[in-house]
Amino acid sequence: MDMLTDSLAGIGPFFTYLVIGLALIALFKVIYSALTPYDEWGLVKREQSQAAAIAIGGALVGFTLALAAAAANSVSLIDYALWAGVALVAQLLAFTMVRLVILPGLVEKIEQNNVAAAIVLAAINLCVGLLNAACMSY
Known part of the structure; x- marks a missing residue:
């Protein structure tokens, strides 16, 4: 019984970090979608746009990778949230660099369901x- 109790001792912090992480992912989705000049979710829902799905999927996975590292390496919930903010800014900068430098015309390409452009954006x-x-593995 002690082994079970010891194993589950971290269940409270687990759920706390999990719930905060899910909220941060939702917040990232809202901010990222607000800053992109096209409506990814609308394109996916209305037009089944593969390009929009790949683009937003890559952004979400990229952010979540960094968020996972922040959770694994943080010393407190505040530390976790601060590093999540760093990850959010990095992902937004990545989109901006792709849009302005690497793939000019990215917005139009995503809106036209250009899968190649979406794959480049997702990969970056x-x-x-x-x-x-x-x-973040300081």
Whole structure:
């Protein structure tokens, strides 16, 4: 019985970090979608746009990779939230760099369901998320 009690001793912090993490992912989705000039969710829902789905999916996974590292390495909930903010800014910068430097016309390409452009955007978001996560292993 002691082994079971010891194993479940961290259940409270687990659920706290999980709920905060899910809320941060939802917040990221709202902020990211507000800053992109196209409506990813609308394109996915109304037009079944593969490009929009790939683009937002890559952004969400990239952010969540960094968020997972923040959870694993944080020393408090405040620390976790602060590093989540760093991850959010990094992902937004990644989108901005792709849009303005790497793939000018990205907005139009996503709106036209250009899957190749979406894959590049998603890959860069994943790369930034992985790098972000590695850098959080202070």
